[in-house]
Structures are given as structure tokens and as C-alpha cells.
Amino acid sequence: MLLIQSEQKNMFKIDPKNIDDLANKIKGVLPESLKSSKEEMQKTLKSGAEGVFQKLDLVSREEYDIQVSLLQKCQKKIDELEAKISELEENKTN
Secondary structure (H helix, E strand, C coil): CCCCCCCCCCCCCCCHHHHHHHHHHHHCCCCHHHHHHHHHHHHHHHHHHEEEEEEEECCCCHHHHHHHHHHHHHHHHHHHHHHHHHHHHHHHHC
């Protein structure tokens, strides 16, 4: 899994459904004796998962794709400028 840090804090918002799914999966592997306080445990797990995700400082897939596109455009422009410089240097020596 690739994690990208953003310069803007809290840019990535976690879908609450994903956190609920994670909490349900954890709850599913617990013994029955621990499932008695189901609602309290779900709230605790959800809160803990949200805290962890916020500290990761992730970016959304959309923001990642935008940055990749921007980097590709910049690389293309750099390549064009390098070719132009090489051409100018070659013409200068001739």
C-alpha cells in the first residue's frame, strides 16, 4: 500500500462506512463473552480507528491522481526544455 503525505493537513476524509466495516470485522473475531457491550465496543473501535486514520495524514485517490498528472506534465515540459537547450547549444557551436 502506497501512502502519500499531503502538505495540507486532514485533506483525506475517511468514509465512515469503511470504519464501521473495520469495527465489525474486529467485533466478529472476538469471543461471545466480550460481545456483551456491543454498542460501547463499536463506538470505542470506531473512535480509535478514526483517530489512527487522521494521524496517517493520507490523501484521497483523486488528489493522488491529480498530483501524478501534474508531475507527468512537469516532466514532459522539462524534457522539452532540455531538448531545446541541447538544440541551442548545438547551434551555438556550429
